[in-house]
Amino acid sequence: MAPQRPALPFRVSDDADPALIERYRPWLGPPGRGDMPDELGLSLDAEGLAITQGKRLSRRPSFTTGPSGWRLAHAAVKREALARAAGLKRGHRPAIIDATAGLGGDGLVLARLGCPVTLVERNTTVAALLDDALRRAAAENWLVEAIARTTLVVADGASYLAALPAAEYPNVVYLDPMFAPTRRRGAAGKGAQLLAEIAGEPGDGDALLQPALAAATERVVVKRHRHAAPLAETEPSFDIDGKSTRFDVHISY
Ligand SMILES: C[S@@+](CC[C@H](N)C(=O)[O-])C[C@H]1O[C@@H](n2cnc3c(N)ncnc32)[C@H](O)[C@@H]1O
Structure with missing residues (x-):
């Protein structure tokens, strides 16, 4: 199996569903809080998961x-x-x-x-x-x-x-x-x-x-x-x- 890319930074906002934080912890690692870093990452908010890059990008499949x-x-x-x-x-x-x-x-x-x-x-x-x-x-x-x-x-x-x-x-x-x-x-x-x-x-x-x-x-x-x-x-x-x-x-x- 080809190696996976290292996990992306994963941030959660205060309004994120705690059940989803726990659901995704094994897949995404322990979540951080606060602003997303400028690199590509994932953020979980009240709507769900999004791919983010600082404040410039937010894309929710x-x-x-x-x-x-x-x-x-x-x-x-x-x-x-x-x-x-x-x-x-x-x-x-x-x-x-x-x-x-x-x-x-x-x-x-x-x-x-x-x-x-x-x-x-x-x-x-x-x-x-x-x-x-x-x-x-x-x-x-x-x-x-x-x-x-x-x-x-x-x-x-x-x-x-x-x-x-x-x-x-x-x-x-x-x-x-x-x-x-x-x-x-x-x-x-x-x-x-x-x-x-x-x-x-x-x-x-x-x-x-x-x-x-x-x-x-x-x-x-x-x-x-x-x-x-x-x-x-x-x-x-x-x-x-x-x-x-x-x-x-x-x-x-
Ligand atoms: C081109 S994308 C697939 C796009 C998909 N057909 C769609 O419509 O969204 C390829 C995906 O296959 C996954 N992948 C590649 N090799 C795999 C494997 N051996 N087992 C499981 N997933 C694999 C990659 O991680 C990637 O997410």
Whole structure:
């Protein structure tokens, strides 16, 4: 497993929920109080967790606003290349393990479309941000059912898949281990850059493919940058082009 970046400074404000402070302590370390330092860090206030940088930046990952909120609100199999790559069709909603969950944008789309989704994330800072975004989204009527279909696991995806008992094998494993360089401006591009800064370059994405192929009863879907080589230099059964990305589909039965 690639080493994680050292934990970011974690500050809590006086109005933060004490239960959340305790919930995130094992993942984020002991919290401090007072102003955020000028470096990148996490702060917990009455609304929840945010990525902060001194007084200049405060970004709270959200499933209800911005590009991610729009994508979820308009989710449809025909609109989502990922859904077609994962084999969703009328009457079929596969159980999915998203073994590189990140901030959960892709995983939540699959859950919103009706799939049970296990979100596996190894970086504890990213996992805490995802957990908090899921918690806030669960308060929205239109997302309650999708959130209820998700389970967050903090673990290395390859080890998690390798240790799964056969009775818990999913239909589909989804892998998106790499941060593609982004030239996009605006909230989405900035968000991807921040996430890359927090989680770092994983570098060992190739190690995920074999355990994924061994566990998936139907298929493994790998998101790649459009012109990138296939993961672990293993040719997929076929691929589906998205806008700036490609989904490599490895049929596993
Ligand atoms: C590109 S992001 C995933 C973005 C995600 N698809 C989304 O829509 O938000 C990659 C994430 O995978 C995580 N990751 C990379 N390798 C992993 C592994 N072996 N096990 C678990 N998580 C991993 C990284 O920490 C990072 O958060």
